[in-house]
Amino acid sequence: MEPLNIAVVGLGRMGKRHVHTLLYRVPRARVVAVCTTDSNEIQWAKNNEEYEEFGIKVYDNYDDMLAHPGLQAVWISTSTDVHASQSLAAISKGIHTLCEKPLSTDIAEAQSVVDAANQNPSVKVMAGFSRRFDASYRDAGDKVFQQQSIGVPFMVRSNTCDLRDETGFFVRYAARNGGIFVDCAIHDIDLSLWYLNNPVPKACWAAGTLQHHPELKDLSDVDNAVGVVEFWGGKIAYFYCSRTQAHGHDVCTEITGTNGKLMVNVIPTQNNVVLADELGMRHEVQPEYWQRFEDAFALEANEFVEAIVKNKELPLKLETGITVMKIGQALQQALLTGEVTRFDEKGERLD
C-alpha cells in the first residue's frame, strides 16, 4: 500500500511541528511538500537537512503547491484569516483537508467551508480540535459516556492558560486571532460541548483584564478573562483563559456530574520528575501546548490519514466547530460590552 501524499501549509511554530509529526509518527503518510509565503521560513525550509533527506519540496505559493504531482491531502497551519480560503481551494481540487481550528473567525465564512465539504462528500475535511485526540480527554469521555462514572454531567470548568510570552510573538499574532475567547478558549468550549453532550447555549457573560499586554487595548482584547456559559437544560460551563502565566502552559478541565467529578490535568507537569531541595518539593510544568498535546496531534494525524486511506468516517464532525465559534464570539462580545449575550432555545443569538 502506498502512503498518502500530504503537504503542510504554513511553517510557523506549529507548521514545523506538524511536518515532524507526519514524518515521525504517521507511517501511512508521506510529506511531499510544504508551503509558506514567509521568506525567513522559506529559507529555513530550504536549508533544512531533514526536509532534504525525506524529499520534501518547498513552495512559496499555495496554488503551485496544490498542483504538486500526486498531492492527495493538505494540513493547513497558516494564520486564521486564510484558513477558509485555503480550505475551499483544496476542497475544490478534491484534496483532503485537515484545517487548524478555527475554520474562520467569521461564522458565515466558516459555514462556507462546511457547505463545500458537504457538497464534496468524497473529500475528507476535518477541523483540528486536537484535544479530542488526547488520551486523557478520551479516557474522560469513556468514563462519562461508557462507564458512566459520574452520573449525568452538568458542569464543566476548563482553563487554557499560556505561559507568558516575552518575545512579542503572541501580540503580533493577536491582531488576527478573533479575541481571547475565540482563540484561547475555543478548545475549552469544544470540550464543554463534548462532555455536556451537545447542549444549546442560553446566555453568556464574561469579564477580563489587562495585566501584561496593555497594547491589546487597541485590539479591544484582554490578556486574562473569565467567562460563563449557561446552557438550556440546567447545564453550565465556565472558562478561564490567560496569556500571562509564570509557570507554564496550564490547561485543565473538570467535569462535574450528578455522581462524581472528573479532573483532567489539574496539576500540570513537565514529566515524572520532582526535585526536593531547600525550596521544598517542585516539578516543572510543560511550557507550551505542544508538550501537552504532542501525542494528541500524532493521533489526530493518524486518524485523519487512516480515514482517507482506509476510506473510513472522520473522527470529528466539521459542523461542531460552528457552534463552538458562536459561543466564543458571544463570550467575546460579553467581554467587550459588559452585557449578557443570549440565545434562543435553538441556539440562535438574541440581540
Add this chain to the structure above:
Amino acid sequence: MEPLNIAVVGLGRMGKRHVHTLLYRVPRARVVAVCTTDSNEIQWAKNNEEYEEFGIKVYDNYDDMLAHPGLQAVWISTSTDVHASQSLAAISKGIHTLCEKPLSTDIAEAQSVVDAANQNPSVKVMAGFSRRFDASYRDAGDKVFQQQSIGVPFMVRSNTCDLRDETGFFVRYAARNGGIFVDCAIHDIDLSLWYLNNPVPKACWAAGTLQHHPELKDLSDVDNAVGVVEFWGGKIAYFYCSRTQAHGHDVCTEITGTNGKLMVNVIPTQNNVVLADELGMRHEVQPEYWQRFEDAFALEANEFVEAIVKNKELPLKLETGITVMKIGQALQQALLTGEVTRFDEKGERLD
C-alpha cells in the same frame, strides 16, 4: 490569671463542636454555659457526661443564659435569623461576642450590629470568618503580601463544594440561609476581598442549576452555581458553590498574580494515606468543613479569647462582613434575574 467565662449559644452540629474546641483547645476560656431552645438538644446536653464533668450549665433561654453569674463572653452559633438580635442583646450587656457568619442576611440589620459594636468599644465583637485563621490561607496571605511571591494578585478562583447531604438537614436549613451565594460562597467572597486587597465590586453575574434538590425551587435557590465578580481596577473573582459533591467537602482557592499563582487545597485529602489497589491509587476526602477547618476554629477561638483577656485588638474587622454580604446578595440576585448586577466606584449598588 483566671480563664474567661464563656457560653455557647446554639447546640446544632457546629455549636457542639465549638464547645469541644473551647474545652480542648482554648486553655484561657472556661465554658460555663450552653443554651438552646431545641428540646432534643437540651436533652442531649443534660445527659452529656463531659458537660457535667466540666461543669457546663445548660440553659433553654438566651436571656437567662446572659444573666449567668460571671459570664464574660458568648459564641453565637444559632441559625442566621437570630444572629443579629442575639449579638445586640449580648453587646448591650457588655458581653464579648463571637458571632458566626453572617451577622444577618439583611444588610441593615447586620449594620446595626456593627454600629452597636462601634458604640461599645470596650466590648469585643467579631464575626466568625474562620478561613482567615486557617494555616494554609494565612501562609498564602504571607506569600502574597509579605513575600510577594506572585507579584500583584488580580484573579481569585474559590470553591465551596459540600458533600451531598441525603439526610435532609441541608434542605431544612436552606430556608433561612439567604441563598447559595450568601450561605455557601460567603467565605470565598471574603477570601477574594482579602487577597485582592479590598477591591470595590463593579459587576456580578451568576448561573445556577438544580441537580439533587428540586425542592429548592420553591425557595428560589439552586444547588450548584457559578458566579463572577468584576471589581473596579481590573480585578476578578469567580466562584463555584455546590451542595451535591459525591466525594467530600471540596474547598479550594487559587490566587493568580502578575508573577505567579497560589493554590490552596486544590487536591483535598482526608489525611496522609493513599490506598493502591485494583482501582488504582486513591485517597479519601474530608467529608465536611469541620475536618478541613478544625484547627482554624481553634485558632479563631484562641485569638478571640486572647484579645479579650490580654485586651488586644481583634484579628478581624467587623465591617468586612458587610461588603462580603453585599456581593453575596448581588450574586444571588444575578442568579435569580439572569441580569448583571452593577455597583458604582464606591461599591454602591446601581439598580
Add this chain to the structure above:
Amino acid sequence: MEPLNIAVVGLGRMGKRHVHTLLYRVPRARVVAVCTTDSNEIQWAKNNEEYEEFGIKVYDNYDDMLAHPGLQAVWISTSTDVHASQSLAAISKGIHTLCEKPLSTDIAEAQSVVDAANQNPSVKVMAGFSRRFDASYRDAGDKVFQQQSIGVPFMVRSNTCDLRDETGFFVRYAARNGGIFVDCAIHDIDLSLWYLNNPVPKACWAAGTLQHHPELKDLSDVDNAVGVVEFWGGKIAYFYCSRTQAHGHDVCTEITGTNGKLMVNVIPTQNNVVLADELGMRHEVQPEYWQRFEDAFALEANEFVEAIVKNKELPLKLETGITVMKIGQALQQALLTGEVTRFDEKGERLD
C-alpha cells in the same frame, strides 16, 4: 472532676512542646511543675510569662519535683541516658509515667522499667511511641486490620529523614542516642511490628555513609543508613534514616499486602499551599517531626491522661519497646560490622 496534676521533666526542644501540648490540648491535665538541670533552660522557664500565668513551678532537681505536693504524673522528656532511672524513681513513688522513647539504649535497663511497671499495676507507665497516635497511621491500621484493604501485609518500607541541622544540636545529642538505627529508625521499626502484626526478627543487614557529619565517625555512627529486617514467616521491613535532607522532615511508610499497598505521607507537605511560578509548582515540607506529629502528641497525651483519670487500659503495651530496641541494636551492629545479625525463631539473638 479535678484535672490530673502532671509535671514535665526536661525542657529541651521537645519538653517545651510537651508543656504546650498539655496546656493547650489536654483539658483533663494541669501542668503543675517542670524540671530541668540546664541553667539556661531554668532561666528561660522562670522568665516565661505563660508558665507564670498557668502557675507552673520550675524545679532544678528531679527528686524535689517528684515531691511536689499533689503530683500525680510525669512526662519524661530528658536525654535517653536518664529515661530509665527517672522512670524507676517515679514508679517507685506511685507516680504515673509517660516516658519518651526509648526507655533506654541498654536492653537490660529498659527491661527493668518494664519489670517495675509490671510490679506496680496501679501505676500507668507508657513509652511515647507517638506515631501510634497519628491519625494517618491509625487510619492505615484500620485499613489493614479492620477493613482489610490490602489483604495480608508482608512488606513495610519506612523512612525517617531529618532536615539537615547546621546548628550542631544534632551532633551534640548524637553521643547519647544509641546510633542512627536506635535513635532515628525506632519509630519505623515500631510501625513495621504494628503493621506486620508482631513478627519475629530473623536476620538484619545495614549499610551507612557519612555525608555531612564526619565527626560522627568517632561515635561509630553514620548520617545516612539503609537497613533491612527479614522476619520469620516471609515478612520483610526496610528502612532509610537520614540526618541530612535538604528539603525538610521526610517521614513516609508504605505497607504492601497480598492485595494492595498503603502509602502514608509519601509526598510530605507543610500545609495545603502550592506556589506556581518560574520554577514550576512547589510546596514546602514540614521542617521537623513536631509539625508532622503535633496532633499525634496531643492525642497521646489525652489518651495517657484519660487512662489515668478514667482508670482505663493504656493504649500501648510497654513491652513492645523492648523488641523494637532489639531490632534497632541489631541493625546498628550490622551497620558497624558489615555482617548479618541473626535471631532464632523466638527472636533471641544468635551471635
Add this chain to the structure above:
Amino acid sequence: MEPLNIAVVGLGRMGKRHVHTLLYRVPRARVVAVCTTDSNEIQWAKNNEEYEEFGIKVYDNYDDMLAHPGLQAVWISTSTDVHASQSLAAISKGIHTLCEKPLSTDIAEAQSVVDAANQNPSVKVMAGFSRRFDASYRDAGDKVFQQQSIGVPFMVRSNTCDLRDETGFFVRYAARNGGIFVDCAIHDIDLSLWYLNNPVPKACWAAGTLQHHPELKDLSDVDNAVGVVEFWGGKIAYFYCSRTQAHGHDVCTEITGTNGKLMVNVIPTQNNVVLADELGMRHEVQPEYWQRFEDAFALEANEFVEAIVKNKELPLKLETGITVMKIGQALQQALLTGEVTRFDEKGERLD
C-alpha cells in the same frame, strides 16, 4: 536517503511492540522481516494485515532471516537464553544489533558478545537499557550532572514492581530469566550505576518472600525481594522488586544527594485523569512497563537507527551491562544464601 532495513526477532509481547515502534515512530527504519519459532506467533504474524500492508516478511528460522536480502540490522527480542547466540550470529554477518537486556544470564557468555562487538567496530551493537532513553530519567540525569541540582548523589532507591499476572505468563517465563534481581531489578541496578557515576560494588544483601507464586520455590526464586548494594566510597543503592502488585506497574527511583533529592515517578499514573466519587479521589496506574516506557523505546530505536545511518556513536556502552549483571547475580546469590556477597575494590567478587 534510504531507510535502514531492520528485522525483529521474537514476536512475544515485546517483539510485537518493537515492530509497532519501528513502523510508527522510526521513519529512518523499514521493518523488512520478523522471525519467530513459535507456531502461534507465526500464524498470528502471517494473518496480520498491517504486516502485509507494510511488506514485512515472516520467518520461522533465524538463520534464514539473517539472509534476508538487504537486511542491515536486527532487534533481538527473544528469551534471554538465546540473546547471546543470536547476537553473535548477527554480528558475525556484519548486521547491526539491538539486543534486549540482558545479553545473557551467564556473564562469560555476555562478555563474549562484548568481545565480538569490540572486534567488529563497524557493527553497531547495543543492549536495550530502555530507561536510559526515558525523558524523565534523562531529565533527572541532567539535573544531577549538568544542573547539579542535588549536590553529589550518594543514595539511590529504585523499585520495579509489576502488576500481578494471573495468566501464568510470568511464571512460564521465570524459569529462564535468571531470578528476580537479574530479571526485574536489572534496570534499577543500571540506574544506580548511572546516577552514582559508575561506583564499584563492595557488598550486597537481600531478602525475599513468596506471596503469590509458590511454584517459584522450585526455581529457587521469590516474587518479592528487597536488596541493598553498598558501593566503595560511601554510596548505597537499594531496590524493591515485586511480581505481585495489585494496582499496576509501579516503577520509581529516588536519587539523594548532598543538597537535595530527585524523585522519578514516585506517584505512578495512567494518564492525567482523576476521578472523584464516593471512594474519594483516584487515578489509574499504568498496567505494564510498556505504557510507562513506550516513548523511551521509540527514542531508543531512533537513536540506535540514527547511530547507524549517520554513523554516530551509540548512546550506550555495551560494557555497562556486564557490571549490572554482576550486581544482579550477587544480589540473587545473597537472596538464596542469606549471606553477604562481597567485592574487592576493583569490583571482583570475593567468595
